[in-house]
Amino acid sequence: MAPPNHRRPGFSRRAQYALFSGYVVAVVGVIAALLLIIAAHFDPRGFRAVQGVASDAGSPFMSVGRSIARLFGATDDVIAYYLTAVSTNDELKAELARARTRLVQARVIEAQNRELRSLLKLQDQRTDVVANSRLIGSTLADARRIAVIAAGTNAGVRSGFPVRAANGLIGRVLNTGAFSARVLLLTDASSVVPIRILRDGSPGFVTGNGDGTLEVRGLSAGARTFRRGDILVTSGAGGLYPPHIPVALVISSRGDEGTAVPIADPAAVDYVTVLGLYRPEKPADEVPTAPAQKVAAQKATTTP
Amino acid sequence: MSRGIYSDNERVALLWGARITPALSTMFGSMLAWAPFISAMPVMPPFGLMVFLCWRFLHPMMWPIWAGLPLGLMDDLISGHVIGSGMLSWTLMLMLFDWLEGRIVWRDWLFGLTMGTLTVTVYLVGSWMLTEQHAYFLAGMPQLLFAILLYPLVMQMCAGLDNMRFRL
Numbered sequence: 001m002a003p004p005n006h007r008r009p010g011f012s013r014r015a016q017y018a019l020f021s022g023y024v025v026a027v028v029g030v031i032a033a034l035l036l037i038i039a040a041h042f043d044p045r046g047f048r049a050v051q052g053v054a055s056d057a058g059s060p061f062m063s064v065g066r067s068i069a070r071l072f073g074a075t076d077d078v079i080a081y082y083l084t085a086v087s088t089n090d091e092l093k094a095e096l097a098r099a100r101t102r103l104v105q106a107r108v109i110e111a112q113n114r115e116l117r118s119l120l121k122l123q124d125q126r127t128d129v130v131a132n133s134r135l136i137g138s139t140l141a142d143a144r145r146i147a148v149i150a151a152g153t154n155a156g157v158r159s160g161f162p163v164r165a166a167n168g169l170i171g172r173v174l175n176t177g178a179f180s181a182r183v184l185l186l187t188d189a190s191s192v193v194p195i196r197i198l199r200d201g202s203p204g205f206v207t208g209n210g211d212g213t214l215e216v217r218g219l220s221a222g223a224r225t226f227r228r229g230d231i232l233v234t235s236g237a238g239g240l241y242p243p244h245i246p247v248a249l250v251i252s253s254r255g256d257e258g259t260a261v262p263i264a265d266p267a268a269v270d271y272v273t274v275l276g277l278y279r280p281e282k283p284a285d286e287v288p289t290a291p292a293q294k295v296a297a298q299k300a301t302t303t304p
Numbered sequence: 305m306s307r308g309i310y311s312d313n314e315r316v317a318l319l320w321g322a323r324i325t326p327a328l329s330t331m332f333g334s335m336l337a338w339a340p341f342i343s344a345m346p347v348m349p350p351f352g353l354m355v356f357l358c359w360r361f362l363h364p365m366m367w368p369i370w371a372g373l374p375l376g377l378m379d380d381l382i383s384g385h386v387i388g389s390g391m392l393s394w395t396l397m398l399m400l401f402d403w404l405e406g407r408i409v410w411r412d413w414l415f416g417l418t419m420g421t422l423t424v425t426v427y428l429v430g431s432w433m434l435t436e437q438h439a440y441f442l443a444g445m446p447q448l449l450f451a452i453l454l455y456p457l458v459m460q461m462c463a464g465l466d467n468m469r470f471r472l
Contacts, residue, residue, distance in 0.1 A: 139383060
């Protein structure tokens with residue numbers, strides 16, 4: 001049918017004014033929204049209080065739903081376990097035998113490491129655990145990759161804090177509510193993590209691609225830095241992320257760039273740990289170390 | 305009052321259930337983003353926007369022109385978009401459709417379906433580009449596909465709610 005022209009309310013003054021004021025409100029609202037977007041662009045943390053309240057409001061739904069989802073996921077697994085019980089058992093036994101020998105080796109290395117560290121007078125920098133929490137959801141409709149955890153300012157979580165799972169880094173806290181917080185995942189395009197290759201210690205950094213993979217770049221230009229299968233750990237450079245947390249596994253490389261996948265999969269992880277901000281110690285006692293640093297600097301300039 | 309199809313029957317339009325059902329269903333659509341799944345890619349279609357659009361094409365005059373402001377703000381807060389982006393885009397959409405409908409001769413369900421699908425597509429692609437995710441075209445395809453395929457279903461559900469809401 002032909003569209004009836006409703007927006008023209010006839011001769012009623014009252015109706016005309018109502019329509020006009022509606023448009024005024026809409027236009028003012030559009031301008032206000034534009035200002036909000038611009039403000040958020042220049043000060044991304046400006047609205048974290050509001051966003052914290054919003055994530056608090058959603059967190060009960062998420063955590064209840066997540067429990068239900070886990071219940072169903074668990075029954076799924078149990079059926080699969082019965083079907084593969086024998087072969088899994090054999091595999092696990094073989095794995096256990098291999099793991100035992102490796103464990104003994106690891107213990108020896110650990111003891112040796114401790115000795116060497118005490119010889120070098122290295123201080124263990126422990127980053128304090130702020131909170132342990134459940135990962136309860138993620139932004140499903142938004143293009144940014146953000147997860148929600150069930151701990152907020154009440155548990156001492158502040159924005160910027162790194163978040164890790166048992167097997168690797170998850171991301172860092174973006175904004176907090178009273179009892180929930182949003183976590184920017186590694187896979188988001190705006191996440192940048194300084195890393196080292198575990199194999200040779202060469203530095204680089206990792207950014208998200210937005211599709212579940214990460215892009216990794218080396219800091220030494222030209223060299224073929226990354227190999228398939230390389231494990232990347234945080235370097236602790238620049239503070240924020242504590243060192244030695246596993247981050248990603250390289251799956252392909254092109255020169256000094258590469259593609260990696262995160263080691264800790266947020267979809268498979270239930271519990272995460274929020275860590276305090278990592279602040280590398282300043283090179284204390286300038287007097288004895290200054291000459292050594294000079295020598296090192298000279299060496300660095302003479303051997304390019 | 306310019307209440308569109310209700311102008312000839314104001315008594316019906318003043319029914320409480322009938323008036324808040326569209327807004328509530330839109331907010332419920334936004335809240336589906338609270339589903340407890342964690343995924344590496346965006347997979348959930350923008351249900352809030354889809355319900356909003358379906359009501360718009362069902363009753364072109366039902367939403368006041370500023371309706372996108374509060375509903376868009378709700379959607380921004382719930383789904384974690386940049387605050388203001390939903391307010392802006394939803395209101396601009398309403399204005400655009402009003403302008404468009406003055407120019408076309410015929411309006412039927414097919415117009416609502418094509419315009420709705422097109423709008424959701426533009427909205428999603430735009431949001432990927434604005435958030436600068438590098439691999440957005442590949443990563444966002446499932447979400448876009450779900451949205452396009454589910455749009456007629458949302459349309460049906462809105463029509464069903466439309467029949468029901470006067471009995472609430």
